[in-house]
Amino acid sequence: MNDKGLPPVITIDGPSGTGKGTIAQLLANELHWHILDSGALYRIVGIAAMHNRVDANDAQALCGLARNMHVEFSSVFPGSITLHGLEISGEVRLEQAGALASRIAAIPQLRAALLQRQHDFRQAPGLVADGRDMGTVVFPDAVCKFFLTASAETRAQRRYKQLKDKEVSVSLPGLLSDIQARDERDSTRAVSPLKPAKDALIIDTGPLAIEQVMAIVRQELKSHQL
Numbered sequence: 001m002n003d004k005g006l007p008p009v010i011t012i013d014g015p016s017g018t019g020k021g022t023i024a025q026l027l028a029n030e031l032h033w034h035i036l037d038s039g040a041l042y043r044i045v046g047i048a049a050m051h052n053r054v055d056a057n058d059a060q061a062l063c064g065l066a067r068n069m070h071v072e073f074s075s076v077f078p079g080s081i082t083l084h085g086l087e088i089s090g091e092v093r094l095e096q097a098g099a100l101a102s103r104i105a106a107i108p109q110l111r112a113a114l115l116q117r118q119h120d121f122r123q124a125p126g127l128v129a130d131g132r133d134m135g136t137v138v139f140p141d142a143v144c145k146f147f148l149t150a151s152a153e154t155r156a157q158r159r160y161k162q163l164k165d166k167e168v169s170v171s172l173p174g175l176l177s178d179i180q181a182r183d184e185r186d187s188t189r190a191v192s193p194l195k196p197a198k199d200a201l202i203i204d205t206g207p208l209a210i211e212q213v214m215a216i217v218r219q220e221l222k223s224h225q226l
């Protein structure tokens, strides 16, 4: 617990395709801590909007959905996600859900509406939180902060391979331009733009294997007595 009696948080921020989700999951498993995939929350609001035919520009209606949606994440990876009892984990991971999430995530009122839900994940013995603004806005008092980067080309290649392995047909140039558009939107928005917290350790995961990233993370945690 920290000096305010709150469980400790480790934040892992960065653009998509840097390995954030994998590192967050490995770390949460290793520490036996809870995990927050905050990107999934934005994706789920987008999906709820599609299911309810809510316009992606209608801030008030999106906030209503965000406040009232009943979401459950299973604790086993890669777990199921249910929205009002309906299994949506496949839909959550689609490229279209990511693109819609990135559009609606620029709406300040929606970010505010999701704040408490994110804070509720902070439970003993600790939380590993993955996203864009975990270290800067949602958990500025996190005990240890990481910001993962990699070039857009590397991230597009990784995503391409993942989708090919799942036999999903995609074009590499198309993926690259989607990633670049998403980076641009996420980094230039007025509220909670994608940027490293001042006290975050920045790791370029481009040339590194997951285990090498984990080794750096573990070293950093040790220096924070974690």
Ligand code: C5P
Pocket: 016, 038, 039, 040, 042, 043, 098, 101, 102, 103, 105, 106, 130, 131, 132, 133, 134, 182, 186
């Ligand atoms: O991480 P993921 O790709 O699932 O996130 C989907 C989108 O949700 C991102 O492109 C970003 O616009 C938004 N997001 C955000 N803040 C977070 C997590 C995700 O704005 N903490």
